[in-house]
Amino acid sequence: MNWQSPFSLPGHWYKGNLHTHTTQSDGRRSPEEALAWYREQGYDFCALSDHWVLTPGGSDGAGLVSLAAAELNGDGYHLLTLGLSEIPSRRLEHEPQAVIDAVKAQGGLAYIAHPYWTGRPSSEIAALRGLDGIEVYNSVCEVSKGTGHGRVHWDDCLSAGLRLTGLAVDDTHWGLEEAGGGWVMVRAPEPTEAALLAALAAGHFYASAGPAILDLRIGGAEADAPVLEVVCSPCAEILFYTCGPRGRRVAAEPGASVCRASLPLQREQVFVRVECRDAQGRCAWTNPVYLQDVFAC
Ligand SMILES: [Zn+2]
Ligand SMILES: [Zn+2]
Known part of the structure; x- marks a missing residue:
């Protein structure tokens, strides 16, 4: 990788x-x-x-x-x-x-x-x-x-x-x-x-315009099934953006907060980047992870 x-x-x-x-x-x-x-x-x-x-x-x-x-x-x-x-x-x-x-x-x-x-x-x-x-x-x-x-x-x-x-x-x-x-x-x-x-x-x-990102890593049980994991300060939602509709939104229950989320990675996503949004709508943004780099031998 x-x-x-x-x-x-x-x-x-x-x-x-x-x-x-x-x-x-x-x-x-x-x-x-x-x-x-x-x-x-x-x-x-x-x-x-x-x-x-x-x-x-x-x-x-x-x-x-x-x-x-x-x-x-x-x-x-x-x-x-x-x-x-x-x-x-x-x-x-x-x-x-x-x-x-x-x-x-x-x-x-x-x-x-x-x-x-x-x-x-x-x-x-x-x-x-x-x-x-x-x-x-x-x-x-x-x-x-x-x-x-x-x-x-x-x-x-x-x-x-x-x-x-x-x-x-x-x-x-x-x-x-x-x-x-x-x-x-x-x-x-x-x-x-x-x-x-x-x-x-x-x-x-x-x-960032507010939240803190505390960790960003690639985990997953198997080498050919990597998972992008993010940890942040308490937020209302965490969003994964990719090329095309292959991302994900993880939202907290009303009145609660979310501090971590993950997304299985696939080569077709091309890139994945994460936004963490707090209850006031303020964001933090990771830089993109390029799938070409993740799946490189
Ligand atoms: Zn200017
Ligand atoms: Zn200027």
Whole structure:
């Protein structure tokens, strides 16, 4: 099996927000004020991703790590980029594939931001090459327009054969109640920019807007009958999403909660990812498990 659960890796869990705006572009707080807020909220890392402005990474010496970041947006698309060393030429602005290529050439990571809010059809995203992931949840889009979820875009791209991780972010501009509304929990050996970026690239994380995921593993009595098992904080329902209608919903009885669920795995599912939803409708999202990896010899 070529799949490894982040829950079985050595290291620790680190909480971070990967999409943040400041007065360097259209945010209302200065970079210093923004970083101070995340530090006070107990975050381990943060990425200041202003529009076409690169904020370098590093450590503030007080426990908060920054990841180099910028949001590179053009006509009909926004790209959240991490770990880059310089801003690509803005002449590429209206060619998302050229921007992605420029970011990847620097060893950076590129994510489609808030696809529902932007109105980008899944088919156009799935035609892009080199993406690392997609925002499955964007807090400011949800709070302002109800368009924060990207789960259908994500599944469309996964069904088309792309391998994309899923981020939850707050994308705060400090004007509404969006700050802290979405984050990632990254499993890494140490809280450094390099280790966190490597773990993000490898998919060693989960995303959340509330619930905690406590375990994700493949069990099952027989090697040829694997079962995906998830454990989470008390939730109202646990959902398994796959390619086509091969998933499962496990719901708690009214007034009760569910903390674990499982799904037998089949090659035809192509991918399986799990969402845990609490009684307030807040979700946590695992990254996809690819059945090709599970059944690899
Ligand atoms: Zn944006
Ligand atoms: Zn943004």
